[in-house]
Amino acid sequence: MPGHRTKGFCASAAALALCAVLAGCGGSGESAGGGKVVLRYTWWGNPDRAERTERAVALFEKQHPNVDVTTSFSGYDAYKQKLATQAAGGDAPDVMQLDYRQIDQYASGGVLLDLAEQKPVLRTGEIDPGLLATGRVDDVQYAIPQGRGTETVAYDVQAWKKSGVPLPGKSWTWSRWADTMRALAKKTGKPGATDPGQSEDAFEVWLRGQGKALYTKDGGLGFTAGDLTRWWTFTDTLRREGAVSPAEQTTQLDGSVENTPLGRGTAVTDANWDAPASGFIALVPTGVALAPMPSGEDGTPGQYFKPSMFLGVSADTGHPKEAAQLVDFVINDREAATILGASRGIPVNETIRAGIGPQLKDFDKTIADFQASLEGTLKDPPQAPPSGDNALQSTFQRDYDQVSYARMSPREAAENYVTEAKAELRS
Amino acid sequence: MTTTAIPPEARRAPAAAPKRRPRREREGAAWVFLSPWVLGAIVLTLLPMAVSLYLSFTDYDLFNPPKWVGVRNYAQMFTEDPRYWRSVVTTLTYVVIAVPLQLALALVVALALKGMKRGKGFYRSAFYAPSLLGASMSIALVWRAVFNDGGTVDNLLGTGGWVNKPGWALLAVALLTVWQFGAPMVIFLAGLQQIPAELYEAAAVDGAGKGRQFLSVTVPMLSPVLFFNLVLQTIQAFQVFTPAFAVSAGKGGPADSTLVYTMYLYDRGFVASHMGYASAMAWVLLLVIGVVTAVLFRTSRSWVFYASEGDR
Numbered sequence: 001m002p003g004h005r006t007k008g009f010c011a012s013a014a015a016l017a018l019c020a021v022l023a024g025c026g027g028s029g030e031s032a033g034g035g036k037v038v039l040r041y042t043w044w045g046n047p048d049r050a051e052r053t054e055r056a057v058a059l060f061e062k063q064h065p066n067v068d069v070t071t072s073f074s075g076y077d078a079y080k081q082k083l084a085t086q087a088a089g090g091d092a093p094d095v096m097q098l099d100y101r102q103i104d105q106y107a108s109g110g111v112l113l114d115l116a117e118q119k120p121v122l123r124t125g126e127i128d129p130g131l132l133a134t135g136r137v138d139d140v141q142y143a144i145p146q147g148r149g150t151e152t153v154a155y156d157v158q159a160w161k162k163s164g165v166p167l168p169g170k171s172w173t174w175s176r177w178a179d180t181m182r183a184l185a186k187k188t189g190k191p192g193a194t195d196p197g198q199s200e201d202a203f204e205v206w207l208r209g210q211g212k213a214l215y216t217k218d219g220g221l222g223f224t225a226g227d228l229t230r231w232w233t234f235t236d237t238l239r240r241e242g243a244v245s246p247a248e249q250t251t252q253l254d255g256s257v258e259n260t261p262l263g264r265g266t267a268v269t270d271a272n273w274d275a276p277a278s279g280f281i282a283l284v285p286t287g288v289a290l291a292p293m294p295s296g297e298d299g300t301p302g303q304y305f306k307p308s309m310f311l312g313v314s315a316d317t318g319h320p321k322e323a324a325q326l327v328d329f330v331i332n333d334r335e336a337a338t339i340l341g342a343s344r345g346i347p348v349n350e351t352i353r354a355g356i357g358p359q360l361k362d363f364d365k366t367i368a369d370f371q372a373s374l375e376g377t378l379k380d381p382p383q384a385p386p387s388g389d390n391a392l393q394s395t396f397q398r399d400y401d402q403v404s405y406a407r408m409s410p411r412e413a414a415e416n417y418v419t420e421a422k423a424e425l426r427s
Numbered sequence: 428m429t430t431t432a433i434p435p436e437a438r439r440a441p442a443a444a445p446k447r448r449p450r451r452e453r454e455g456a457a458w459v460f461l462s463p464w465v466l467g468a469i470v471l472t473l474l475p476m477a478v479s480l481y482l483s484f485t486d487y488d489l490f491n492p493p494k495w496v497g498v499r500n501y502a503q504m505f506t507e508d509p510r511y512w513r514s515v516v517t518t519l520t521y522v523v524i525a526v527p528l529q530l531a532l533a534l535v536v537a538l539a540l541k542g543m544k545r546g547k548g549f550y551r552s553a554f555y556a557p558s559l560l561g562a563s564m565s566i567a568l569v570w571r572a573v574f575n576d577g578g579t580v581d582n583l584l585g586t587g588g589w590v591n592k593p594g595w596a597l598l599a600v601a602l603l604t605v606w607q608f609g610a611p612m613v614i615f616l617a618g619l620q621q622i623p624a625e626l627y628e629a630a631a632v633d634g635a636g637k638g639r640q641f642l643s644v645t646v647p648m649l650s651p652v653l654f655f656n657l658v659l660q661t662i663q664a665f666q667v668f669t670p671a672f673a674v675s676a677g678k679g680g681p682a683d684s685t686l687v688y689t690m691y692l693y694d695r696g697f698v699a700s701h702m703g704y705a706s707a708m709a710w711v712l713l714l715v716i717g718v719v720t721a722v723l724f725r726t727s728r729s730w731v732f733y734a735s736e737g738d739r
């Protein structure tokens with residue numbers, strides 16, 4: 001009967017469709033049609049970084065016709081969450097950009113490949129040994145640093161100049177910085193800076209300016225609730241005076257430059273890492289310049305050179321060799337370095353750094369000059385933060401929210417944070 | 428697979444229908460047809476639930492093997508975690524705001540549509556559409572833009588952005604749910620059409636006005652449907668996630684004001700990598716929803732009227 005045939009046909013069609021779906025769910029690193037090796041490469045960043053990365057990846061594909069690289073990127077917060085979920089599900093991308101804070105957790109969790117196994121295709125000879133060591137956990141090289149970064153005060157040059165307030169000099173203390181922000185706010189009618197109270201990074205710079213650190217050598221908390229109370233009282237006062245951004249704007253920060261007050265045109269400066277600061281160029285067309293972070297009252301510098309970000313390879317990748325080749329390309333290829341510029345910090349490969357230094361253009365040059373101006377004046381970087389820090393970064397921001405919306409006093413919030421941090425670091 | 432086994436069975440079925448087959452055999456066929464769903468329920472629901480129950484007694488960071496910690500997660504939740512209690516209060520507030528508002532709106536629109544002669548289909552679809560779209564992330568993002576600093580609502584009312592004010596953000600989230608009143612509305616509409624017209628005629632003869640008719644005829648006759656909607660929407664409201672996630676850009680902010688229960692659960696699991704703790708939270712939520720539903724059923728005895736009760 002015809003009716004019956006139709007039913008049978010439908011059933012087999014459904015079965016076929018199901019098979020197709022299941023086949024499509026294959027793990028990472030599967031070979032696609034044409035026998036090409038497919039690599040997944042993910043990172044966080046801004047559109048500027050994305051554009052350059054795409055160009056570099058295209059060049060890699062040209063050099064390795066058997067490899068197809070699929071890329072994806074997102075903002076830092078979203079990236080962190082997505083990568084953690086993928087890694088836990090055994091579906092980490094073949095090549096992934098990692099933050100200093102993630103290395104410890106990912107390495108100890110068995111997510112990352114021991115890169116020493118790929119020595120023949122992944123050269124590390126031209127990287128400063130001290131910097132290279134930051135990607136090592138228990139003497140295993142799990143990740144390669146991609147660049148060197150440091151914190152900076154990025155500012156809207158034109159708005160600042162027009163205000164008549166003297167431009168920042170080579171060094172300033174936190175109290176001079178605060179006075180300058182007050183003056184800027186008064187002259188320009190908008191806050192001088194993003195409220196730094198929400199940023200664990202800014203707090204770290206302030207803390208180091210007093211000879212302290214976020215974490216002790218054994219991974220405990222390196223400061224007291226009293227320290228944090230003083231920091232949050234300082235920033236809370238500035239916010240109440242209107243010298244830094246109001247709570248409504250601060251709460252929208254998500255790690256992207258687009259959502260900073262400076263990026264939205266509602267503040268004159270923003271404390272950020274120098275590499276992502278390149279994203280401000282597109283947002284502040286009148287020009288952005290960089291100034292050093294404020295130092296302690298006795299001149300102790302708080303900022304430091306930090307490996308800006310790392311590249312790691314998934315332990316589960318089906319193509320460790322090709323993945324390592326991609327890492328090698330991004331770090332050691334001269335042409336790639338020219339394309340990537342300083343979008344992930346100044347290159348780690350010493351030969352390339354020396355070679356492309358003079359060729360750097362535009363904002364890349366600004367970043368290079370900025371770093372050169374700090375050379376030899378900064379203190380050693382802290383050791384890699386303990387695993388718990390990954391969660392504490394957002395806890396810090398949330399607890400400060402309670403202060404900036406006047407729901408808690410700086411002391412209450414600080415005590416809250418210290419309690420949470422101790423619990424987090426214990427587990 | 429089963430495609431070869433089933434057709435002969437199916438072909439014989441119509442002819443054999445009049446004669447009663449042995450019970451066993453019929454049950455067997457039922458199980459064959461049910462098997463994909465039974466398998467699905469076991470593999471996709473029961474198994475993960477069992478694993479989650481186990482994980483709730485462990486410390487599990489996604490990367491390293493789970494470590495048994497007994498009831499520590501539960502103890503920590505109830506005694507040492509102020510943020511947990513904040514999320515409980517936020518969720519209860521949300522339920523109390525969103526559910527009554529949504530049901531009221533659904534009922535009002537259903538009443539309006541019931542009496543409508545022309546264009547009923549169009550309006551029904553138009554009001555239902557948000558329920559289909561609303562669950563999607565994109566609508567929630569549009570919502571965020573509308574209620575953001577400098578967004579549409581800010582421009583129209585000059586209130587500043589709602590999503591940036593701790594006192595207002597939860598309301599913006601609730602409104603997104605209220606707006607998706609299509610499903611309860613359709614159920615109300617079906618319920619309204621079940622009410623016999625004679626009751627209204629009889630009431631009118633007795634001199635009851637519109638308002639009186641509504642209270643004495645519509646409400647009691649509709650109470651089973653109202654109860655059904657109330658239970659369903661309450662259960663859903665306790666599990667609200669997407670709107671809160673999108674409106675607060677995944678953070679439950681500002682100042683934890685939209686940190687509903689499931690958002691905090693997500694935060695513990697996927698941001699802080701405490702899957703054991705998140706699992707414990709999930710089980711407590713399941714228990715609470717069970718208790719709340721049981722309480723609703725108990726109170727329903729005093730206000731839900733089933734037409735068949737008249738026969739008893």
